[in-house]
Amino acid sequence: MLNYLARRFLMMIPLLIGITLISFVVIHLAPGEPTDMQTQLNPEVSTELRNRLRDQYGLDKPLVVQYGEWLGRFVRLDFGNSFSQDRRPVLDKIVERLPITISINLLSIVAILATAIPIGIYSATHRGSLFDRMTTILVFIGFAAPSFWLALLLMDFFGVRLGVLPIAGLKSLDYDSLSSVGKVMDLGRHLILPVFISTFGGLAGFSRYMRSNMLEVIRQDYILTARAKGLSEQTVIYRHALRNALLPVITILGLSVPGLIGGSVIFETIFAIPGMGKLFYDGVMMRDYPLIMGILVMGAILTLIGNLLADLCYAFADPRIRNR
Amino acid sequence: MPPSANQPAAPPVHGDTMISGMIGDASNLLPVLSSDSASSEVSELVYNGLVRYDKNLKLEGELAKSWEISPDNLTITFHLRPGVKWHDGTPFTADDVLFTYQLLVDPLVPTAYADRYKLVTRAEVLDPLTFRVQYAKPLASALISWGFSIHPRHLLAGQDLSKSPLASAPVGTGPYRFKEWKRGEKMVLEANRDYWEGAPYIDRVVYRVIPDESTMFLELQAGGVDQMGLTPIQYARQTDTATFKRQFSKYRYPSFAYTYLGYNLKNPLFQDKRVRQALSFAINKQELIDGVLLGLGQEATGPYKPGTWPNNPNVKKYPFDPTQAKKLLAEAGWSDRNGDGIVDKDGRPLAFTIVTNQGNEARIKSAEIIQRRLHDVGVDVKIRVIEWASFLKEFINPGKFEATILGWSVPIDPDSYNVWHSSKTRPGELNFIGFKNAEVDTLLEKGRETLDEAQRKKYYDRFQEILAEEQPYTFLYVPDALPVVAARFKGIEPAAAGIMHDFIKWHVPKDEWKYAQ
Numbered sequence: 065m066l067n068y069l070a071r072r073f074l075m076m077i078p079l080l081i082g083i084t085l086i087s088f089v090v091i092h093l094a095p096g097e098p099t100d101m102q103t104q105l106n107p108e109v110s111t112e113l114r115n116r117l118r119d120q121y122g123l124d125k126p127l128v129v130q131y132g133e134w135l136g137r138f139v140r141l142d143f144g145n146s147f148s149q150d151r152r153p154v155l156d157k158i159v160e161r162l163p164i165t166i167s168i169n170l171l172s173i174v175a176i177l178a179t180a181i182p183i184g185i186y187s188a189t190h191r192g193s194l195f196d197r198m199t200t201i202l203v204f205i206g207f208a209a210p211s212f213w214l215a216l217l218l219m220d221f222f223g224v225r226l227g228v229l230p231i232a233g234l235k236s237l238d239y240d241s242l243s244s245v246g247k248v249m250d251l252g253r254h255l256i257l258p259v260f261i262s263t264f265g266g267l268a269g270f271s272r273y274m275r276s277n278m279l280e281v282i283r284q285d286y287i288l289t290a291r292a293k294g295l296s297e298q299t300v301i302y303r304h305a306l307r308n309a310l311l312p313v314i315t316i317l318g319l320s321v322p323g324l325i326g327g328s329v330i331f332e333t334i335f336a337i338p339g340m341g342k343l344f345y346d347g348v349m350m351r352d353y354p355l356i357m358g359i360l361v362m363g364a365i366l367t368l369i370g371n372l373l374a375d376l377c378y379a380f381a382d383p384r385i386r387n388r
Numbered sequence: 389m390p391p392s393a394n395q396p397a398a399p400p401v402h403g404d405t406m407i408s409g410m411i412g413d414a415s416n417l418l419p420v421l422s423s424d425s426a427s428s429e430v431s432e433l434v435y436n437g438l439v440r441y442d443k444n445l446k447l448e449g450e451l452a453k454s455w456e457i458s459p460d461n462l463t464i465t466f467h468l469r470p471g472v473k474w475h476d477g478t479p480f481t482a483d484d485v486l487f488t489y490q491l492l493v494d495p496l497v498p499t500a501y502a503d504r505y506k507l508v509t510r511a512e513v514l515d516p517l518t519f520r521v522q523y524a525k526p527l528a529s530a531l532i533s534w535g536f537s538i539h540p541r542h543l544l545a546g547q548d549l550s551k552s553p554l555a556s557a558p559v560g561t562g563p564y565r566f567k568e569w570k571r572g573e574k575m576v577l578e579a580n581r582d583y584w585e586g587a588p589y590i591d592r593v594v595y596r597v598i599p600d601e602s603t604m605f606l607e608l609q610a611g612g613v614d615q616m617g618l619t620p621i622q623y624a625r626q627t628d629t630a631t632f633k634r635q636f637s638k639y640r641y642p643s644f645a646y647t648y649l650g651y652n653l654k655n656p657l658f659q660d661k662r663v664r665q666a667l668s669f670a671i672n673k674q675e676l677i678d679g680v681l682l683g684l685g686q687e688a689t690g691p692y693k694p695g696t697w698p699n700n701p702n703v704k705k706y707p708f709d710p711t712q713a714k715k716l717l718a719e720a721g722w723s724d725r726n727g728d729g730i731v732d733k734d735g736r737p738l739a740f741t742i743v744t745n746q747g748n749e750a751r752i753k754s755a756e757i758i759q760r761r762l763h764d765v766g767v768d769v770k771i772r773v774i775e776w777a778s779f780l781k782e783f784i785n786p787g788k789f790e791a792t793i794l795g796w797s798v799p800i801d802p803d804s805y806n807v808w809h810s811s812k813t814r815p816g817e818l819n820f821i822g823f824k825n826a827e828v829d830t831l832l833e834k835g836r837e838t839l840d841e842a843q844r845k846k847y848y849d850r851f852q853e854i855l856a857e858e859q860p861y862t863f864l865y866v867p868d869a870l871p872v873v874a875a876r877f878k879g880i881e882p883a884a885a886g887i888m889h890d891f892i893k894w895h896v897p898k899d900e901w902k903y904a905q
Contacts, residue, residue, distance in 0.1 A: 100777060109500050109503065113503055114816065216603070233573065336603060349777075
């Protein structure tokens with residue numbers, strides 16, 4: 065097991081360097097440069113000034129040199145300064161926004177699992193029932209409805225018409241003067257709509273996935289055996305079938321780790337939540353190379369770790385993998 | 389109508405908060421380093437310049453009490469206002485002005501504003517309240533260039549500007565002091581009680597970052613935002629209810645911007661001015677304004693805002709006239725010889741592509757309407773919409789386009805040298821359509837070196853006549869600015885400069901306060 069872990073860990077280093085190299089080349093292939101935001105179509109700016117700005121950002125050097133410099137800083141865990149006009153350290157910008165995005169995504173993942181697994185199980189065990197058909201329809205509506213549209217409808221209804229929920233942002237204006245209970249309540253109220261929206265979008269896929277896994281499993285011979293032994297339906301489903309049906313879900317969870325980082329640009333934009341998704345999107349639009357690289361690398365590391373954890377869980381749950 | 393129309397208004401009181409919605413967060417609160425509109429909106433309340441435009445767009449002193457210009461127009465001597473203090477209590481002096489100038493021209497400072505200040509040959513402090521600059525040649529926009537925010541020397545001298553704490557916690561001389569900034573979320577300013585023009589009435593200004601227009605509009609209706617700019621559809625269709633009118637005041641005036649269809653004059657298709665004139669006749673500008681702006685705009689006839697002093701209203705006009713358009717095309721040798729509905733000449737159809745940038749719906753819709761109108765006179769138009777950075781890099785800067793729909797914002801000073809002078813046609817420069825006209829060159833050179841407004845107007849009037857005749861652009865429209873403010877704010881006086889010019893005089897009657905301190 066340790067051997068397996070060490071091998072997997074060592075493999076990650078060349079993989080990570082490969083990812084950074086490809087990312088670096090690709091973002092530099094995109095037309096446009098960070099200085100463009102300041103200088104393009106700006107009557108105040110001459111060519112000479114534009115070149116001076118490029119020098120200051122080090123954009124005049126060959127790409128290989130720029131990558132070398134970046135890698136040199138990166139191995140010392142220095143992500144550099146953002147190229148945007150604030151010139152702040154990339155790490156500061158990421159650390160500022162990471163907790164917000166991760167918390168919202170964790171909340172919605174918990175909400176998704178808590179609803180999708182029971183829905184999936186019930187639909188699978190009561191295939192063709194009214195509940196199954198209703199959830200199928202509902203879930204596909206949820207899948208098809210654009211989340212920004214749904215979000216706006218809910219904001220209009222609960223925020224403007226009823227006036228019971230805040231529309232955007234994470235805190236009220238008077239947040240700092242609230243008691244600690246008040247602060248938690250305030251945050252909670254602000255989180256209801258964004259968490260609901262991001263849960264609703266993910267629910268469809270997950271519950272369908274759970275349903276088909278479950279259907280797959282209950283057709284297996286060992287379930288037939290368990291039933292033949294006279295075990296109660298409860299025990300058959302929850303003790304024998306569920307554990308195996310959940311196995312592929314572990315993989316999906318592992319893969320959803322980068323989503324925790326990237327966040328969702330759409331709901332962060334709509335709900336005015338200063339999270340990573342928006343940061344990354346703005347970074348890309350402004351060609352803020354150090355920031356883009358910082359977030360990509362962070363995402364890559366977390367994906368690799370997520371995969372590793374998923375594999376470990378797998379190995380833990382399934383002896384066949386461990387002993388291979 | 390406000391109830392105070394025929395009774396004396398109560399005297400303004402100090403208090404309450406205004407929450408302003410911003411699409412993007414500010415980037416850097418040192419004005420020398422930032423160039424985004426959110427940062428400059430905040431900086432305007434925190435900093436002062438030496439001069440500014442008043443509500444009628446005339447220059448007036450801000451930190452400069454007065455100034456003298458030497459008879460040869462080469463030297464400006466500023467007499468600074470005594471008794472002005474920085475927000476930390478340090479007195480403001482001419483050293484701060486000199487220091488700001490040095491920042492702007494320092495090759496190590498990554499600023500986008502250096503060019504105009506490099507024309508200064510000598511800048512000196514004569515005494516703590518007197519500052520003098522000299523130029524080698526007269527420069528018409530020299531005076532207004534000193535409207536740039538003055539930075540505090542005592543906090544910035546000898547520091548690495550990019551690491552200065554003032555980038556996120558500015559110290560200025562302006563009507564509002566910086567209080568706090570939660571990035572991506574909000575920024576809070578507080579009234580400067582010691583402001584030299586008198587303390588502003590609104591105690592607190594909060595800028596909330598709400599990146600989505602629809603969300604911001606919902607927040608406005610829910611009371612989470614007091615002020616924002618409306619889109620034409622919000623102004624025309626979604627705010628016409630009695631409730632909305634009771635809660636908000638809407639304003640409407642021409643913005644300092646225009647949208648145009650520019651032709652690449654290096655392309656053989658557009659070398660004959662009769663073709664360009666024909667295209668201008670074939671486009672129905674009013675239809676664009678009605679369809680795209682829902683009527684909230686006006687036709688553009690040239691590069692200056694209608695109603696401002698540089699604008700020449702008497703230039704040649706191009707009313708919608710397809711017959712005239714066809715006639716001009718025929719004169720230029722374009723007619724439909726093969727019967728496919730598209731005019732041709734020497735075996736080539738009159739066909740071109742309009743490129744424009746993604747993300748600007750008004751431009752894309754305009755392109756579609758123009759496409760149909762031009763088809764009516766036998767011109768085949770295709771449309772390509774491209775992401776902004778690629779659009780500039782691949783099409784505009786290298787001049788690889790046939791026609792483009794873009795817009796310019798219009799500075800109050802009419803100097804258009806960088807956009808229209810024939811020396812500005814190299815890749816990456818702003819005369820990317822390749823307009824070259826010797827007379828225009830001379831007029832622009834004279835215009836930027838003349839300080840006398842009447843004389844300048846003559847040059848720019850002639851410049852606009854030539855543009856109208858040559859039609860290197862088909863000038864399309866000037867959109868209206870559509871700000872909306874919660875009705876509890878009183879004392880708003882719309883003027884040529886917009887509504888924010890006298891923000892420090894806005895106030896809320898005590899019984900309408902929403903936020904107690």
